[in-house]
Amino acid sequence: VKALIKVPNARVGFAKAMTLFFPEQRFTPGVHPTAVVSPSAKVDPSAHVGPLCFVGNNAAIGRDSVLQGQVYVGDDCQIGEEVCIYPNVSLYPRTQLGKRVRVHAGTVIGSDGFGYVFDAGAHRKVPQVGNVVVQDDVEIGANVTIDRGALGPTVIGKGTKIDNLVQIAHNVTIGEHNLVVAQAGIAGSTRLGSFVTLAGQVGLAGH
Helix, strand or coil: CCCCCCCCCHHHHHHHHHHHHCCCCCCCCEECCCCEECCCCEECCCCEECCCCEECCCCEECCCCEECCCCEECCCCEECCCCEECCCCEECCCCEECCCCEECCCCEEEECCCCEEEECCEEEECCCCCEEEECCCCEECCCCEEECCCCCEEEECCCCEECCCCEECCCCEECCCCEECCCCEECCCCEECCCCEECCCCEECCC
């Protein structure tokens, strides 16, 4: 005799059941002895800061968040509750992550936008002084790059999922619950609405 469980959506039911049989790894709260944490940073006592992490001045790490190892958190970064950051992720200064954000290994958030102006026979750099804002329940794959805005923020909307090897340029605004599949590239100041899907290797021109 076999038990039969009927559900409205088999794939949703499967996803929920898998979390019961294969629960996520639990991390012990606290700061590893090899981590470097600025005295002005605020790390919630329930958070885990793993080996060789760096947390800069005035950064904040919220309740039950995890920095697994060799994670760089720049000055004035804000990390919300229940965030999981995998090894070798770099958050440039003033990056903001909402609640339950997941950032996979090798990703860089807040690097300079690709902004230059041709002047006197050379490419003059335009300072990139904005930041990146990642809203709640976003998952970002491995080796993704999200550039800071030239002036205002680059924004990743709530519930959006970004695959590996995606490039998001400065001042892009991505709406809520989007899917951005591997090797897509989004040029500066592009705006996406909500529930948009970009398939693999899609390229969007600026503005």
